[in-house]
Amino acid sequence: MEYTIQTYGLCKKYGGCSVVQNVSMHVPKGKIYGLLGRNGAGKTTIMKILLGLVKKDSGSVTLFNQVMADYQSGIYARIGSTIESPGFYSNLTAVENLSVFSRLRGKVDKNKIRNALNVVGLPYQDKKIFSKYSLGMKQRLAIANAIINDPELLILDEPTNGLDPIGIAEMRILIRRLSHECGKTILISSHQLSEMEQMVDWIGIIHEGRMLEECSYQQLEENRQHSYIRLVVKEPEQVYEYLKKTLSIENIKRPEASAIEIYDLKYGTLELNSRLFAAGFAVAEISKCQNSLEDYFKKMTGGAGIA
Numbered sequence: 001m002e003y004t005i006q007t008y009g010l011c012k013k014y015g016g017c018s019v020v021q022n023v024s025m026h027v028p029k030g031k032i033y034g035l036l037g038r039n040g041a042g043k044t045t046i047m048k049i050l051l052g053l054v055k056k057d058s059g060s061v062t063l064f065n066q067v068m069a070d071y072q073s074g075i076y077a078r079i080g081s082t083i084e085s086p087g088f089y090s091n092l093t094a095v096e097n098l099s100v101f102s103r104l105r106g107k108v109d110k111n112k113i114r115n116a117l118n119v120v121g122l123p124y125q126d127k128k129i130f131s132k133y134s135l136g137m138k139q140r141l142a143i144a145n146a147i148i149n150d151p152e153l154l155i156l157d158e159p160t161n162g163l164d165p166i167g168i169a170e171m172r173i174l175i176r177r178l179s180h181e182c183g184k185t186i187l188i189s190s191h192q193l194s195e196m197e198q199m200v201d202w203i204g205i206i207h208e209g210r211m212l213e214e215c216s217y218q219q220l221e222e223n224r225q226h227s228y229i230r231l232v233v234k235e236p237e238q239v240y241e242y243l244k245k246t247l248s249i250e251n252i253k254r255p256e257a258s259a260i261e262i263y264d265l266k267y268g269t270l271e272l273n274s275r276l277f278a279a280g281f282a283v284a285e286i287s288k289c290q291n292s293l294e295d296y297f298k299k300m301t302g303g304a305g306i307a
């Protein structure tokens, strides 16, 4: 597989506090990659490192198959982003704002502005000024600004943040169109799993600066929606050892002191119950459960942040 972004062992500390820890990520060319993590997980910092806005402490970044030196600039013309997106002028229209920022980058091309506004679904002739825009329109304008020069890679920090469900659905359609119809590779961040659904092809889960898991979204769904057997027992340590050593069950978790979850379903509940009984263990509860993707994220990241 060809990757547009690859990082290896990326680290960043702020004042002695590690905010990015040994992050290796792989963003496949032409795909939408979602960086998912709770507030403060380190998503924006990773994006800023990719864009050369923040200097990494160690590790490497490869963009378009080119290993990046710190603050190397040429390649950034191939990337559009909404991080540190310009503070748009509140008293100017979309076209006027995009003209100002185009001028800062070089020259103003009316056709490019018209085209970018068309792609994000904002009217070219609109006289409405920025301060009268809805949040969704503001997000669209930021994306229009990012795509003006037709970049191959888009880095969008929380493009759905604060939008209502309809706004999220519209943003999802726009981002998918940018990927499928315009062929762009897109890295987006979010702290909401639900916002990533039906949008991303790949996902990287960041927690406290570390990459917990990275895989295709489909793979994640397949892996995590498996059933499992939940046991509540009197002697969890001994049962755990018995399951591992005597029954050779591999994938076992201990979510609570007395509970055991078995993901390797080589034995059904009846068979397992009778084996535990025969081995002299007291089983208070045995049931087959379904682990939803949401539950999985909550467990992984320790609670309420991702929903």
Ligand SMILES: Nc1ncnc2c1ncn2[C@@H]1O[C@H](COP(=O)(O)OP(=O)(O)OP(=O)(O)O)[C@@H](O)[C@H]1O
Pocket (backbone or CB within 6 Å): 014, 015, 019, 037, 038, 039, 040, 041, 042, 043, 044, 045, 046, 191
């Ligand atoms: N310039 C900075 N100086 C000091 N600490 C910083 C700086 N920038 C970010 N941090 C800290 O680094 C951590 C990661 O922040 P970051 O913005 O990357 O997280 P995030 O996952 O994007 O969160 P959010 O979803 O809230 O934007 C946070 O604890 C934040 O306070």
